[in-house]
Amino acid sequence: MSAPLSLSTRAHQTAVPAISYFMEQGVQNPNLISLAAGLVDPVSLPAEEVRAVVNELLAERTSTQAAMQYGTTQGYAPLRDKLHRHILTLDGLTPNDAAFGPDDIVVTTGSQQFLYMLGELLLDAGDIVITEAPSYFVYHxxxxxxxxxxxxxxxxxxxxxxxxxxxxxxxxxxxGELPRVKLIYTVDYFQNPTGLTLSLSRRQLLLELAQRFSKTQRILILEDAAYRELRFAGDDIPSVKSFDRANEHVILAMTFSKPLAPGLKTGYGVLPRDLVGPLLRFKGNHDFGSSNFNQHVLDRLMASGAYAQHAEGLRAIYRAKRDTLLSALAEEFPPALSPLRWTRPDGGMYVWLTFPPEIEAGIDSRLFKAALREGMVYVPGEFCYVNSSPLPLGEGSGLRAMGRNEARLCYGVAAHDELREAMRRLGRAVREVLPMEKITVRNFAGCKA
Ligand SMILES: Cc1ncc(COP(=O)(O)O)c(C=O)c1O
Known part of the structure; x- marks a missing residue:
């Protein structure tokens, strides 16, 4: 028998990503309608736009060689220029107002790599990070x-x-623990998992708090704006970053995955200037640069206006899907009769459900199993609370106190008829575990969506 493997402490601390579990469910059961995985709408993926740009790029020797060669660690400079202007435009700012420049932007392999590298760059074991509850479970x-x-x-x-x-x-x-607080993490637009957005006044307060409590060391805000460009209702709200006039406290994470195509796996981050060098040293060790080819493709898509046009089209698509899901929910669980509550997002891809206390929705619950039997799957809310994930983590699994009667639904990938069918299946599952007449609206007091 061979000698046992000796894994790092970090490997022992690393759980099976919850998302892998939900992906597997879909693969194992092709009749299952998954509202669990946070995948984007497949029909609208920009095949024509990307094909045109790739053809253009490969039509000439110089552009082919530029795109197929290694790029720089920080990212293709013309693309970073465009990203700079893009972020300023979103915030209604001009280059003269800008507190940061293209050299404060780093292009990464999805925003996930950016989040991961920031962890390595800023955090030691025992440091404190503050997140929203619930929050993006992959970051947890x-x-x-x-x-x-x-x-x-x-x-x-x-x-x-x-x-x-x-x-x-x-x-x-x-x-005496303030010196260990390094980061405050917020998914501030149409949050994954709740669909909720941080209000304008709280954006300013958040920054003020980070500044006020930065006593022995800087407390940074990690603003993960992955869904910002998918707003389909209401007016846009400026980023927390836009209030950070000295470019000191806010790290902004953005991505092409949601407004364009996750297959390109390209994200980008804006950093306080004194963090750029240290981050690039880490990225040099990681991969010394994200896919250069993809960055050339993205640069051309941005230059031609195809990117902006595509994102515009997506907003209408997600709005229609949100409407379908919410009206199917209302049909299945009429608000006057049912104590089930849900959020109404103004953008993004997620709706958060709150069941009454007597309906448990966790991964071991009767409801989750009944929903699977009926042929639909959601993300149990408990995954979205820190220390509540029920998947095994090395020696001991976490606590499971929070999110027990909550669930995340993603309307990104399913078609309209599948969204309606998924809600019929969820309705049958709920009635199977607890007939509606047994649930009183009074029982529901204390829960809010
Ligand atoms: C809030 C949030 N941040 C970051 C990511 C990472 O996306 P990507 O690495 O594809 O840019 C996701 C993906 O679902 C997300 O929901």
Whole structure:
């Protein structure tokens, strides 16, 4: 018998990513309608646009060689120029107002690589990161793997509750733990998983809090704006980054995955200037540059206006899908009769369900199993709370206190008829575990969506 493998501490701290489990469910059962995986709408993927640009790129020797050769660690400079202008345009700013420039932008292999590298760059085991509760569970995976203490702040319809954040920071200060607080992580537009958006006034408060509590070291805000460009209702709100006039406190993470195509796996981040060099040293070790070819493709898509046009088209597509899902939910669970509650996102791809307390929705629950038997799958809310993930993590699995009667639905990938059918299946599953007449709206008091 061969000698046992000796894995790193970090490997032992790294759980099976929850998303792999949900992907497998779909592969194992082709009749299953998955509203679990956060995949984008497949029909609208930009095949024509990408084909045209790739043909153009490969038609000439110089452009072919430029795109097929290694690029730079930081990313293709013309693309970074366009990204700079793009972010300023989103925030209604001109280059004169800009607190950062193209050299403060790093192009990465998806925003996921950016999030991961920031973890390596900024965090030591035992450091504290504050997230929203609930929050993006793949990011929690990174934090767990790095041995980070993750604390969380509740949300309401205006996003992260900044009062609760202020209280938490005050408590940490009294306990002498403020020096360990490194990052506050927010998915501030149409959050994954709830679909909620951080309000304008809270954006300013969030930055003020980070500044006020930066006593022995800078507390950074990691603003993950992955879904920002998928707004289909209401007015846009400026980024937290746009209030960071000295480019000191806010790291902005963006991606082409949601507004264009995840297959290109290209993201980008804006960093305070003194973080750029250290990040590039890490990226040099990771891959010394993300796919140069993809960056040339993206540069041309941005230059021709095809990117902006595509994102515009997507907004209408996701709006229609949200409407289909919400009306199917309302049909299956009429608000006057049913205590099930859900969020109404103004963009992005997620709706958050809150069942009444007597309906457990976790991965071991009767409801989850009944839904699978009926042929639909959702993400149990417990995955989206720190320390609540039920998947095995080395020696011991986490606690499971939160999110037990909550669920995330993604309307990105399913077609309209599948969204309607998935809600009929969920309706049957709910009725199987608890007939509606047994649930009173009074029982539901205390839960809010
Ligand atoms: C909030 C959030 N951040 C980051 C990512 C990572 O996306 P990518 O690496 O494809 O840019 C995702 C993907 O679902 C996400 O939902």
């Amino acid at each position: 995976g990174i934090l767990t793997s790095l041995g980070i203490r993750t604390l969380s702040v509740p949300m309401d319809e205006n996003g992260m509750q900044t009062d609760a954040l202020a209280e938490l920071l005050t408590r940490l200060e009294r306990a």
